[in-house]
Amino acid sequence: xxxxxxxxxxxxxxxxxxxxxxxxxxxxxxxxxxxxxxxxxxxxxxxxxxxxxxxxxxxxxxxxxxxxxxxxxxxxxxxxxxxxxxxxxxxxxxxxxxxxxxxxxxxxxxxxxxxxxxxxxxxxxxxxxxxxxxxxxxxxxxxxxxxxxxxxxxxxxxxxxxxxxxxxxxxxxxxxxxxxxxxxxxxxxxxxxxxxxxxxxxx
Amino acid sequence: xxxxxxxxxxxxxxxxxxxxxxxxxxxxxxxxxxxxxxxxxxxxxxxxxxxxxxxxxxxxxxxxxxxxxxxxxxxxxxxxxxxxxxxxxxxxxxxxxxxxxxxxxxxxxxxxxxxxxxxxxxxxxxxxxxxxxxxxxxxxxxxxxxxxxxxxxxxxxxxxxxxxxxxxxxxxxxxxxxxxxxxxxxxxxxxxxxxxxxxxxxx
DNA sequence: AATTATTTATACCATACAGTATATAAATTT
DNA sequence: AAATTTATATACTGTATGGTATAAATAATT
Numbered sequence: 001x002x003x004x005x006x007x008x009x010x011x012x013x014x015x016x017x018x019x020x021x022x023x024x025x026x027x028x029x030x031x032x033x034x035x036x037x038x039x040x041x042x043x044x045x046x047x048x049x050x051x052x053x054x055x056x057x058x059x060x061x062x063x064x065x066x067x068x069x070x071x072x073x074x075x076x077x078x079x080x081x082x083x084x085x086x087x088x089x090x091x092x093x094x095x096x097x098x099x100x101x102x103x104x105x106x107x108x109x110x111x112x113x114x115x116x117x118x119x120x121x122x123x124x125x126x127x128x129x130x131x132x133x134x135x136x137x138x139x140x141x142x143x144x145x146x147x148x149x150x151x152x153x154x155x156x157x158x159x160x161x162x163x164x165x166x167x168x169x170x171x172x173x174x175x176x177x178x179x180x181x182x183x184x185x186x187x188x189x190x191x192x193x194x195x196x197x198x199x200x201x202x203x
Numbered sequence: 204x205x206x207x208x209x210x211x212x213x214x215x216x217x218x219x220x221x222x223x224x225x226x227x228x229x230x231x232x233x234x235x236x237x238x239x240x241x242x243x244x245x246x247x248x249x250x251x252x253x254x255x256x257x258x259x260x261x262x263x264x265x266x267x268x269x270x271x272x273x274x275x276x277x278x279x280x281x282x283x284x285x286x287x288x289x290x291x292x293x294x295x296x297x298x299x300x301x302x303x304x305x306x307x308x309x310x311x312x313x314x315x316x317x318x319x320x321x322x323x324x325x326x327x328x329x330x331x332x333x334x335x336x337x338x339x340x341x342x343x344x345x346x347x348x349x350x351x352x353x354x355x356x357x358x359x360x361x362x363x364x365x366x367x368x369x370x371x372x373x374x375x376x377x378x379x380x381x382x383x384x385x386x387x388x389x390x391x392x393x394x395x396x397x398x399x400x401x402x403x404x405x406x
Numbered sequence: 407a408a409t410t411a412t413t414t415a416t417a418c419c420a421t422a423c424a425g426t427a428t429a430t431a432a433a434t435t436t
Numbered sequence: 437a438a439a440t441t442t443a444t445a446t447a448c449t450g451t452a453t454g455g456t457a458t459a460a461a462t463a464a465t466t
Binding site for chain 2: 022023024025026027102103106107108110111112114115116121124125128156159160162163164165166167168170171173174175176180183184187
Binding site for chain 1: 442444445446
């Protein structure tokens with residue numbers, strides 16, 4: 001069993017992560033965090049070195065949740081095409097997912113941290129690379145198994161796919177209209193069906 | 204000729220706009236602004252009611268510049284298709300454009316203001332609507348002139364186009380890699396050529 | 407050029423900020 | 437259960453915050 005202190009640390013990150021994600025690094029104050037957690041500064045500074053460490057832990061927490069969800073969707077049993085559809089289907093209601101985190105961590109921290117915190121900005125770039133890599137792996141596998149053909153390299157296509165998804169995330173987030181997600185996924189699914197499906201082009 | 208005071212107000216907005224755009228509403232302090240302008244608080248508060256008014260004027264300034272650039276690209280003489288390509292071509296090097304503003308105002312303020320400033324958030328939504336409307340108008344014109352055909356309504360297609368462009372903007376901005384813009388525009392151009400061009404499907 | 411109106415600089419306000427020292431309380435170990 | 441370690445609360449730094457009152461300086465008007 002975990003010690004009380006460890007559980008407190010986790011509790012702090014869980015509680016604080018959405019606050020940082022909503023209001024950004026500079027926009028979040030230590031008193032916002034004591035208020036959210038019901039703890040005092042002593043407790044926060046006892047578990048984390050400073051504000052930056054709290055923000056970093058918060059992003060890593062949200063990023064991990066996102067990466068796990070993406071992994072789960074991409075690693076279902078089935079063909080590579082079915083795995084890609086599983087991912088796009090996840091983004092169909094991605095607004096519900098990111099609402100529980102106070103917003104998409106990639107988008108929010110990526111934009112906020114760019115000129116406010118170099119460490120966080122680097123962490124976001126790492127997360128983006130990881131996601132693109134995961135998608136590329138599925139695509140590469142599909143090419144190897146001759147389940148699909150790609151007009152460009154797997155990584156290149158993965159980047160393009162993620163860019164479009166992230167565009168929908170940005171628009172849905174800024175406008176509050178989740179139809180941007182829905183319409184983009186509908187578009188992407190037909191794109192994948194038309195462009196990547198191998199069965200339409202027998203050897 | 205303009206009065207000295209009017210020119211000072213303009214100078215303040217010009218100088219302050221990139222600072223707000225880079226660091227966000229909460230991340231920008233009044234002393235950041237006195238430092239950037241070389242003026243004192245007295246001067247800033249003599250020309251603007253408060254910090255929020257300064258931030259609002261800054262966004263409107265950047266937004267206007269963007270809308271003017273988009274207008275310029277969309278209103279070249281030529282067919283509706285050429286106008287759309289003129290817009291996508293603008294986004295090919297959009298990073299240079301937004302660098303001079305301290306980032307894309309739609310993306311940066313849209314993400315930053317969502318939970319930090321309701322007024323700014325509403326202004327961004329308005330700008331998005333305006334851009335989508337401008338693109339939709341060109342598309343509608345093209346349909347009327349039978350220069351192109353659309354699988355969905357002009358506004359719907361305009362939204363999808365802008366979503367993809369904004370996705371590229373977000374990715375390029377977060378990673379610092381402008382190839383996201385280039386690749387997306389290459390993709391969009393071929394998409395438009397294949398899907399919208401009427402000449403391939405004679406009546 | 408003198409007067410008036412406006413604009414900017416200075417000095418200040420109360421409050422909020424991130425962070426710390428230390429005392430108290432609560433776990434953990436023996 | 438007692439001793440010890442660890443975690444949390446309290447009270448406190450010094451500094452920065454957005455904003456203001458007022459005085460000095462500069463434009464604009466007559």
